[in-house]
Amino acid sequence: MFHVVHRRRVNAPISPSSRRIFNPPSKEGRNPTLRNKEYESRPRVRLMGDGTTSMVASAPGKCILFGEHAVVYGQPAVAVAIEQRLTVAMTPAASWSVDGSPLSEKKHPHIVMLKDALMAENPPMSMHISGDIPNASGLGSSAALSAAVGAAMHHIATEHDSLDKDRLSALAHLAEAHAQNGRASPMDASTSVEGGVVILSNEREQRGDWLYTRRLETPEGERTWEVHSLSAAADDIYLVLGNTGVHAPTSHQVAMVAKALAAEPQRMQEIEAIGIVARRGIDALIRGDYEAVGHAMSENHLLLRNLGVSSPELEDLIQAAAPSSLGVKLTGAGGGGCMVALTRDPKTTGQAIELAGGRVLISRLGNPGVRIDA
Numbered sequence: 001m002f003h004v005v006h007r008r009r010v011n012a013p014i015s016p017s018s019r020r021i022f023n024p025p026s027k028e029g030r031n032p033t034l035r036n037k038e039y040e041s042r043p044r045v046r047l048m049g050d051g052t053t054s055m056v057a058s059a060p061g062k063c064i065l066f067g068e069h070a071v072v073y074g075q076p077a078v079a080v081a082i083e084q085r086l087t088v089a090m091t092p093a094a095s096w097s098v099d100g101s102p103l104s105e106k107k108h109p110h111i112v113m114l115k116d117a118l119m120a121e122n123p124p125m126s127m128h129i130s131g132d133i134p135n136a137s138g139l140g141s142s143a144a145l146s147a148a149v150g151a152a153m154h155h156i157a158t159e160h161d162s163l164d165k166d167r168l169s170a171l172a173h174l175a176e177a178h179a180q181n182g183r184a185s186p187m188d189a190s191t192s193v194e195g196g197v198v199i200l201s202n203e204r205e206q207r208g209d210w211l212y213t214r215r216l217e218t219p220e221g222e223r224t225w226e227v228h229s230l231s232a233a234a235d236d237i238y239l240v241l242g243n244t245g246v247h248a249p250t251s252h253q254v255a256m257v258a259k260a261l262a263a264e265p266q267r268m269q270e271i272e273a274i275g276i277v278a279r280r281g282i283d284a285l286i287r288g289d290y291e292a293v294g295h296a297m298s299e300n301h302l303l304l305r306n307l308g309v310s311s312p313e314l315e316d317l318i319q320a321a322a323p324s325s326l327g328v329k330l331t332g333a334g335g336g337g338c339m340v341a342l343t344r345d346p347k348t349t350g351q352a353i354e355l356a357g358g359r360v361l362i363s364r365l366g367n368p369g370v371r372i373d374a
Helices: 109-118 141-158 165-179 187-194 252-261 266-288 291-307 310-323 346-354
Strands: 001-004 055-066 075-094 125-131 197-201 209-217 221-230 238-243 329-333 338-343 359-364
Touching: 055 141, 055 187, 055 266, 055 291, 055 338, 075 141, 075 187, 075 238, 075 266, 075 359, 109 141, 109 165, 125 141, 141 165, 141 187, 165 187, 165 209, 187 197, 187 209, 197 359, 221 266, 238 310, 238 346, 252 266, 266 291, 291 310, 291 329, 291 338, 310 329, 310 338, 310 346, 338 346, 346 359
Parallel strands: none
Antiparallel strands: 001 209, 055 075, 075 125, 075 197, 197 221, 209 221, 238 338, 238 359, 329 338
């Protein structure tokens, strides 16, 4: 059973650009050396000349700034929507398909769930998916797909110009849980739908604007989360993400931490310390002290490394990025995936990460959430 309690709130801040995967523009134009070539965006479908309905929606990935692993034990976590997005284009078809393949529960469980919830009475559609969020990297590509597909389907089924983000984030979370054997936190789905900065906790935090309560019946029992938005102070600041290319399943990393805590219960103090650092980072975001934000990120990483969830590949990229950054840390479950650097010099930081073997993505803070593009 899935429950949602919500109230109306101010939308998250919107960045003037939502698709930067290069260095910031210079007088000579964009520098393409830091493009993640593996994830080139493909052309999007628009309204056809013969009047045939076409719907295009997109949603951002996410990056966790604070609180990985500790959030499992009730501490707050902070995620930001990144500029990299996934786009889904839907057009009428004879049967349901995704990029030319038949839609199936085995391959697309979250899409099937959304279709059954939103378009059970509608004609079939063909879906074309494109974007620049790497798969299996800890950047929320699955939740971005759920959010974008949900938005497109909602728009087609209801013919409304506006999106009900509260309902959409609830459905995207449920779709993620459906695809993950009944287990998923609402962090990725809420960040992709809401955009901006999102705080997840087991209690209503004094910081930020409370959005809604999420409850999910998992195989282990009911879980409850409180979801908040945060207005971070504007600044000329960047996130530079370094992808190791190493895949480490989140479930394995979470189980490893649980085993360590069971063997040494006193290590729960490390989890509590991550919560303290996360709240310090939240306060710094609110007042726009990005030097303090960076310091909290680096502190968070040291605590995560002590828990054993870093990796040699992550450490190589973190050490390379540190000299030109305000703060560096792994982001996500660890063991592989991505690291993130907070910096005012994304070109230098990105080049250092590339030289150390990482694949680079660059993003500002405060990016928009899910949207209808056409």
